[in-house]
Amino acid sequence: MTNIYQQRRKTLLAQLPKDSIAIIVGYQQKVRSKNIKYHFRQDNDFYYLTGFNEPEAIAVLEQSSGRYHLFCRPKDPAQEVSFGARAGVEGAISIHGADKAYPLVEFEEVLLTLIANCPNLYISDELGRFSSQLLCWTNQQRLTCSFDTPKCFTSVHPLAEILHPMRVIKQDEEIALIRSAVNASIAGHVAVMSNCQPNTNERQLASLFNYTVAQYGCDDVAYPNIVAGGNNAICLHYEENCCDLNDGEMLLIDAGGEYQHYAADITRTYPVNGQFNQQQKTIYNIVLAALDAAIAKVKPGTPWNHLYETCMRVMAEGLLEVGLLDGNIEEIMQNESYKRFTVHKTGHWLGMDVHDVGPYHDVQGKWRTLEPGMVFTIEPGIYIPADAEDVPKAFRGMGIRIEDDILVTDDGHENLSAQVPRTVNEIEALMSSS
Ligand code: GLY
Ligand code: MN
Ligand code: MN
Numbered sequence: 001m002t003n004i005y006q007q008r009r010k011t012l013l014a015q016l017p018k019d020s021i022a023i024i025v026g027y028q029q030k031v032r033s034k035n036i037k038y039h040f041r042q043d044n045d046f047y048y049l050t051g052f053n054e055p056e057a058i059a060v061l062e063q064s065s066g067r068y069h070l071f072c073r074p075k076d077p078a079q080e081v082s083f084g085a086r087a088g089v090e091g092a093i094s095i096h097g098a099d100k101a102y103p104l105v106e107f108e109e110v111l112l113t114l115i116a117n118c119p120n121l122y123i124s125d126e127l128g129r130f131s132s133q134l135l136c137w138t139n140q141q142r143l144t145c146s147f148d149t150p151k152c153f154t155s156v157h158p159l160a161e162i163l164h165p166m167r168v169i170k171q172d173e174e175i176a177l178i179r180s181a182v183n184a185s186i187a188g189h190v191a192v193m194s195n196c197q198p199n200t201n202e203r204q205l206a207s208l209f210n211y212t213v214a215q216y217g218c219d220d221v222a223y224p225n226i227v228a229g230g231n232n233a234i235c236l237h238y239e240e241n242c243c244d245l246n247d248g249e250m251l252l253i254d255a256g257g258e259y260q261h262y263a264a265d266i267t268r269t270y271p272v273n274g275q276f277n278q279q280q281k282t283i284y285n286i287v288l289a290a291l292d293a294a295i296a297k298v299k300p301g302t303p304w305n306h307l308y309e310t311c312m313r314v315m316a317e318g319l320l321e322v323g324l325l326d327g328n329i330e331e332i333m334q335n336e337s338y339k340r341f342t343v344h345k346t347g348h349w350l351g352m353d354v355h356d357v358g359p360y361h362d363v364q365g366k367w368r369t370l371e372p373g374m375v376f377t378i379e380p381g382i383y384i385p386a387d388a389e390d391v392p393k394a395f396r397g398m399g400i401r402i403e404d405d406i407l408v409t410d411d412g413h414e415n416l417s418a419q420v421p422r423t424v425n426e427i428e429a430l431m432s433s434s
Pocket of ligand 2: 265347348
């Protein structure tokens with residue numbers, strides 16, 4: 001029976017030129033301090049094509065035969081008692097479906113024989129584990145190629161050119177895993193919103209999120225939680241999460257669980273005390289209107305940049321109406337003065353990586369149009385720092401971002417994260433009842 005990894009390898013190889021070899025280098029364990037390692041997480045390209053979750057492994061795929069070679073750590077009873085079971089060379093074949101498997105020490109010797117007649121080498125080596133050897137391999141091939149055989153000089157290409165466009169369109173199995181990550185994260189956000197009140201602190205709420213997504217089967221969070229009270233939310237990737245939360249301030253929480261290698265990425269912003277004041281409500285509703293206007297545009301055929309442009313126009317109109325921008329709306333759209341408050345782009349692909357891989361442009365360089373199976377975030381924000389002295393005081397010290405996870409369907413879209421309260425009424429109702 002072919003499994004999903006086998007199918008993906010086949011789809012990949014069908015797109016490579018004749019007789020190519022693809023090398024996919026897995027991650028090694030990272031040191032935290034001295035002999036203590038970080039929890040291991042496999043490289044996403046490697047996992048996408050193999051499902052093999054041990055450190056140090058390397059996969060080699062032959063285009064002509066379709067053969068899958070896996071280089072992995074050999075069995076080692078003492079190491080396995082200390083650090084857990086290994087598949088070993090036999091398990092790489094019997095459990096993980098490799099056609100041939102070898103201990104890691106044989107990698108370069110075997111690779112050189114595999115690439116001896118290979119005109120194109122494709123490599124995925126995110127951390128550059130073999131970047132210094134690459135030239136030696138191709139040079140070796142040149143030296144060992146006998147004078148009367150057709151010369152075959154390997155050219156080297158990033159595998160990402162072929163693999164990452166595949167990863168942009170999610171298969172049904174991937175969408176199911178993203179849904180699991182998102183559903184766990186919905187529960188995490190609801191738990192945090194329900195428990196947020198003055199005199200809690202950012203770290204307690206960050207931990208509550210982690211605990212809740214673990215209850216829903218997540219292995220980890222997909223990125224460090226951003227739990228930012230008041231002016232801390234001005235920093236887009238605030239990760240200290242170390243401050244007390246104060247009455248009268250807003251809390252911005254950007255957090256997503258990771259479920260079997262797939263990410264969620266959701267942001268909500270609400271008053272620490274559960275009741276929006278007038279200025280908070282005004283800015284919040286501008287951001288929410290921008291998000292909803294962009295979500296309404298999501299369907300097959302919409303160019304990617306329309307989502308950003310929609311968000312910017314709605315937020316510029318709102319900021320103009322409130323008096324935080326000057327001029328008329330067409331001038332503002334032209335001179336982009338709104339960027340002072342809107343700061344960042346409004347979305348990215350979502351999948352195995354939270355900022356998932358794959359192009360946003362087509363081969364002519366035009367913005368890509370949406371297709372069924374794409375999953376991405378939309379995440380407009382307005383940020384007014386505490387020291388913005390030309391802005392009325394009541395608006396200062398506020399960073400409001402709202403982020404949802406959107407799936408493109410055959411005839412439109414689905415907002416996967418819509419169940420986290422997002423309107424002023426929904427938020428106030430939940431916070432006042434808890
Ligand atoms: N959490 C990172 C981002 O929203 O892009
Ligand atoms: Mn995001
Ligand atoms: Mn986010």
